[in-house]
Structures are given as C-alpha cells and as structure tokens.
Amino acid sequence: MACLATAEACDTNMSLLGTGDLRVLHPSFQIYGQCRSFSGPIVTLKVFEDNVFVRELLETRGEGRVLVIDGGGSMRCALVGGNLAQLAQNMGWAGIVLNGCIRDVDEINACDIGVRALASHPQKSNKKATGEKQVPIYVGGTLIHPGEWLYADSDGILVSRTELSV
Numbered sequence: 192m193a194c195l196a197t198a199e200a201c202d203t204n205m206s207l208l209g210t211g212d213l214r215v216l217h218p219s220f221q222i223y224g225q226c227r228s229f230s231g232p233i234v235t236l237k238v239f240e241d242n243v244f245v246r247e248l249l250e251t252r253g254e255g256r257v258l259v260i261d262g263g264g265s266m267r268c269a270l271v272g273g274n275l276a277q278l279a280q281n282m283g284w285a286g287i288v289l290n291g292c293i294r295d296v297d298e299i300n301a302c303d304i305g306v307r308a309l310a311s312h313p314q315k316s317n318k319k320a321t322g323e324k325q326v327p328i329y330v331g332g333t334l335i336h337p338g339e340w341l342y343a344d345s346d347g348i349l350v351s352r353t354e355l356s357v
C-alpha cells in the first residue's frame with residue numbers, strides 16, 4: 192500500500208483541517224519501531240497505569256488497524272514493552288500510538304510496526320484490568336473516536352474522520 196505523506200495530506204486537505212474533519216496531533220510523540228510511516232483505522236483504549244486491556248486488544252487480530260491508547264500521559268510506568276510490540280506485529284496491527292510510556296526500546300525498535308509514545312520508562316504497569324475499550328479519547332490535543340483513520344510518518348500524526356485518498 193502506498194503510504195500517505197502527512198505534510199502533503201495537510202497541504203491538499205486544508206478545508207478538512209478547517210472543519211476539524213482532519214486534525215494534527217500535538218508534536219509531542221517519540222518515534223519507535225521499524226515502520227516510520229503507518230496508517231489505519233483506529234481502535235481506542237483508555238487506561239491509567241494498567242496494561243491488561245492493552246494485551247487483551249493486541250491478542251486480537253489487528254487487520255492493519257492502529258491502537259491509540261490514552262494512558263493519561265503517565266510518566267510513572269510503561270504500558271507497552273517488547274513482548275506486547277512483538278504481539279502487535281504478529282497479530283497484524285499497523286501500529287500503536289500511546290499517550291504514555293513504553294519500555295524495552297531496543298526490542299520495540301526491532302519490531303516491524305510503528306510505535307509513537309511520549310517517552311520510555313523502565314517500570315512495568317499495574318495488572319488490575321481497569322480501563323475502557325473503544326471509547327472517545329483525548330490524545331495529542333484532539334478528541335479521537337474509534338473507527339477514525341490515523342496517518343503517521345516522520346513529520347507527524349494526523350487523525351481523519353474518514354479515509355484519505357493518497
């Protein structure tokens with residue numbers, strides 16, 4: 192699949208940026224994983240310092256979708272590590288965008304998926320199975336709904352109400 196360049200997508204979709212049908216996430220994410228450019232329909236998850244539901248979702252078939260996790264921006268533990276990134280790759284997820292921290296950076300960077308997160312943190316999260324799947328989340332300064340489309344590359348991250356044509 193041809194990858195859509197986010198800068199070009201912004202230039203050619205000014206009207207969508209104006210209406211909010213296309214939004215640019217705040218540039219506060221670090222780039223990890225082998226895929227610097229990825230896109231797909233969004234699955235959302237809202238959790239706080241607990242990654243049981245992250246694993247539950249990544250154990251299901253990704254089918255080219257992107258898991259966007261609102262981790263509340265916590266800087267106190269990691270929600271995704273090398274095992275979960277490998278699982279995401281094996282299950283066919285296009286990528287993970289995380290408003291929170293990862294760990295096992297070298298392992299994640301070896302995985303054939305795209306990952307965006309705020310930072311790395313060596314400590315694991317709680318395992319209490321709390322959180323909400325497929326709810327609207329507020330990440331990177333924008334409200335994101337399940338089923339919207341995400342486009343990420345070296346320049347940034349876009350969320351679109353509908354699929355964009357390349």
Ligand SMILES: O=C([O-])CC(=O)C(=O)O
Pocket residue numbers: 242269270271272273274275276294295315316
């Ligand atoms: O299991 C966890 O809490 C996260 C982790 O370290 C991994 O995915 O390897």
